[in-house]
Amino acid sequence: MSYVRRSARVSALLKSGEAKKLAEKASEQDVKKVIKKETIKEHSISTETVKQEKEIKAENKKRVNNISKDTVSKKPKKKVQEKNHEIIYAPRFLDTKKLVGAHVSVSGGIHNAIRYSLSIGANAFAIFLRNQRRWDAQPLDPEHVSMFREGCEENMYPPGSVLPHGSYLINLGNPDQEKREKSYQAFLEDLKRCEILGLTLYNFHPGSTVGQCTLEESIQYIADCINRAHDATKNVICVVENMAGAGNSVGSKFEELGKIISLVKNKKRIGVCIDTCHAFAAGYDLRTKERYEETMTEFSRYIGFQYLKGLHLNDSLKELGSRRDRHANIGKGYLGLEPFRLIMNDSRMDEIPLILETPVPDDDLEIYKKEIALLYELIGKQTLADANLPKNFVKNLNINENKSSKSSESSGKKKKGEKNSAEIDEQC
Ligand SMILES: [Zn+2]
Numbered sequence: 037m038s039y040v041r042r043s044a045r046v047s048a049l050l051k052s053g054e055a056k057k058l059a060e061k062a063s064e065q066d067v068k069k070v071i072k073k074e075t076i077k078e079h080s081i082s083t084e085t086v087k088q089e090k091e092i093k094a095e096n097k098k099r100v101n102n103i104s105k106d107t108v109s110k111k112p113k114k115k116v117q118e119k120n121h122e123i124i125y126a127p128r129f130l131d132t133k134k135l136v137g138a139h140v141s142v143s144g145g146i147h148n149a150i151r152y153s154l155s156i157g158a159n160a161f162a163i164f165l166r167n168q169r170r171w172d173a174q175p176l177d178p179e180h181v182s183m184f185r186e187g188c189e190e191n192m193y194p195p196g197s198v199l200p201h202g203s204y205l206i207n208l209g210n211p212d213q214e215k216r217e218k219s220y221q222a223f224l225e226d227l228k229r230c231e232i233l234g235l236t237l238y239n240f241h242p243g244s245t246v247g248q249c250t251l252e253e254s255i256q257y258i259a260d261c262i263n264r265a266h267d268a269t270k271n272v273i274c275v276v277e278n279m280a281g282a283g284n285s286v287g288s289k290f291e292e293l294g295k296i297i298s299l300v301k302n303k304k305r306i307g308v309c310i311d312t313c314h315a316f317a318a319g320y321d322l323r324t325k326e327r328y329e330e331t332m333t334e335f336s337r338y339i340g341f342q343y344l345k346g347l348h349l350n351d352s353l354k355e356l357g358s359r360r361d362r363h364a365n366i367g368k369g370y371l372g373l374e375p376f377r378l379i380m381n382d383s384r385m386d387e388i389p390l391i392l393e394t395p396v397p398d399d400d401l402e403i404y405k406k407e408i409a410l411l412y413e414l415i416g417k418q419t420l421a422d423a424n425l426p427k428n429f430v431k432n433l434n435i436n437e438n439k440s441s442k443s444s445e446s447s448g449k450k451k452k453g454e455k456n457s458a459e460i461d462e463q464c
Pocket residue numbers: 277311348393463464
């Protein structure tokens with residue numbers, strides 16, 4: 037195992053505590069032993085039932101056996117305590133420049149996002165800064181804020197690895213001045229919350245045209261709001277997300293996002309987040325190396341990789357160009373696994389948050405843990421056949437490149453009113 041070749045960022049992350057000791061002294065075999073010992077110890081102090089513990093141990097055993105050579109996993113130095121509830125840590129992949137994580141809940145307080153992220157082995161995470169479907173926001177609890185800030189620092193979630201998501205209600209492109217102002221105030225409030233939380237990125241949907249308003253006008257309104265917010269805040273980067281293209285949304289084409297950027301004065305505080313599902317729904321193919329490169333060339337032409345601040349990793353339940361925003365679990369939709377293998381081996385996606393927004397059946401975060409491990413397994417693999425995917429995992433997630441379209445078609449056939457377990461209503 038080459039500790040020498042690890043990235044500068046990881047070196048910085050490993051500065052303290054057990055991670056350093058582990059990295060300096062341990063052989064790969066030792067690392068495996070330590071992880072195994074710790075995961076079992078952690079679970080023995082958890083509040084899980086004995087049966088659940090057995091399942092988790094079995095899962096961990098499989099995971100430990102599948103840890104790749106260039107992967108260091110460790111238990112973070114300190115724990116974020118939530119009442120008397122212990123955190124169940126998942127092994128963390130640290131010797132990598134890919135910061136994979138998921139959109140996690142802030143239920144019980146914003147600081148809990150860290151607990152959820154640790155439980156799935158995430159190196160990055162996304163959160164809502166408040167109820168995403170309400171205009172009125174509860175003020176942030178100062179105690180939760182300091183727990184969040186401490187938790188991020190102690191558990192190695194630097195500001196650039198956290199990608200908060202804005203409210204769905206915000207439409208900065210609305211031509212109605214009063215309504216746009218309402219959106220702007222919510223937008224500004226979110227940016228200020230990011231500053232309070234010590235975060236530097238803020239991801240949001242650009243907006244949509246309304247009534248007779250043209251696309252160009254909407255784009256100008258959006259850019260004006262961003263410029264105004266930049267003047268009212270200090271350092272948060274506004275990260276606009278590409279859209280699937282439903283209704284009158286702005287930003288399904290890279291050209292449109294490029295136009296917003298061109299109108300923003302402070303270029304250091306504007307960025308873009310690519311949602312793989314949205315891109316695919318908007319007609320950008322990613323399923324083969326050739327198509328992927330074509331899409332990325334388009335991105336480079338109209339936007340530029342210096343503006344890429346994050347990705348949302350979602351498979352798509354709908355076909356290419358459908359303009360439908362329906363996320364599927366990784367490898368389970370029309371995209372299949374190949375686009376994610378390409379992303380995990382694309383250095384342009386290094387050191388930015390790569391966030392899963394995939395469906396979570398029965399609120400069980402285990403799916404994220406599996407998807408994160410799956411994504412890390414794809415690093416360094418020339419083809420999907422080279423990836424060492426546990427057999428039960430392949431079966432569970434129905435990962436089969438040749439049949440991915442077929443399988444999601446059949447899973448799409450459902451009785452009227454019956455909800456597909458892979459389909460979610462809350463899109464990001
Ligand atoms: Zn998204």
